[in-house]
Amino acid sequence: MNRALNILYVDDEPDIREVAAIALELDEGISTRVVGSGREALEALREPGYHPDLVMLDVMMPQMDGPATLAEIRRMPGLERLPVIFITARAQSHELAGFLALGAIGVITKPFDPMMLPVEVRAMVVRAGP
Amino acid sequence: VSEFEARYQALRNRFLLRCAEDLAKLEAAAVDLTAAEPQALRLTVHRLAGASGTFGFPELGAIAGEADDALITGPAGAGPQIERLIGALRETLAVD
Numbered sequence: 001m002n003r004a005l006n007i008l009y010v011d012d013e014p015d016i017r018e019v020a021a022i023a024l025e026l027d028e029g030i031s032t033r034v035v036g037s038g039r040e041a042l043e044a045l046r047e048p049g050y051h052p053d054l055v056m057l058d059v060m061m062p063q064m065d066g067p068a069t070l071a072e073i074r075r076m077p078g079l080e081r082l083p084v085i086f087i088t089a090r091a092q093s094h095e096l097a098g099f100l101a102l103g104a105i106g107v108i109t110k111p112f113d114p115m116m117l118p119v120e121v122r123a124m125v126v127r128a129g130p
Numbered sequence: 131v132s133e134f135e136a137r138y139q140a141l142r143n144r145f146l147l148r149c150a151e152d153l154a155k156l157e158a159a160a161v162d163l164t165a166a167e168p169q170a171l172r173l174t175v176h177r178l179a180g181a182s183g184t185f186g187f188p189e190l191g192a193i194a195g196e197a198d199d200a201l202i203t204g205p206a207g208a209g210p211q212i213e214r215l216i217g218a219l220r221e222t223l224a225v226d
Contacts, residue, residue, distance in 0.1 A: 013177050013180065013181060015141055015144060015145045015148065015181055015185070016180060016181050016184065018141055019138060019141050019184060019185075022134055022137045022138065022141075023134070026134055060173075060176055062169070062173060088180075089176060089179045089180035089195070089198070110179075110180035110181070110183070110184065111180065111181065111182065111183025111184040111188065111191055112184055113184075114134075114138065114184060
């Protein structure tokens with residue numbers, strides 16, 4: 001089994017976050033919690049005892065988008081270096097560079113291939129290092 | 131993987147039900163795009179752009195992506211792209 005990887009997946013689109021969760025868990029080492037907004041993600045991260053290894057953030061969400069959520073995460077004590085991957089349906093190269101500049105370890109573009117999603121995520125985590 | 135397939139199919143079916151709802155929303159908005167609520171319309175189209183390919187409808191996703199791009203500057207100028215998306219949704223729902 002691969003190294004255990006506990007992921008918080010944040011997307012306002014229920015179909016996508018659920019398919020992402022079942023796809024990620026094709027990798028037996030991955031456990032996934034899904035939430036539907038940036039605000040819910042921040043609430044989850046404030047829960048005592050909840051320490052995900054990685055947050056996957058949809059870029060375009062109502063109220064609080066992915067970049068705004070990441071900015072809030074970075075302000076939370078102890079989460080300054082928590083790895084984050086953005087998920088986006090908009091994937092022009094200058095936008096990808098912008099997302100990485102915000103401190104994400106990677107960007108996954110939608111539509112994603114469910115069977116490849118855990119592989120892509122693992123590769124990004126390995127590239128980001130310990 | 132078989133358990134994954136079963137759950138994926140259930141989610142795909144639910145996605146198609148939501149496509150029918152989205153079609154109704156887009157048809158209503160297309161009557162007068164200048165009166166459409168820009169953010170709600172953009173979210174509907176953006177969702178289709180992001181999700182369609184994952185559920186096996188890459189062409190629908192591409193057409194939704196074009197509409198999504200057109201909506202950046204607002205609904206008023208996105209009429210042709212929205213009409214094309216409406217057609218693609220009708221076709222997808224008729225076939226599947």
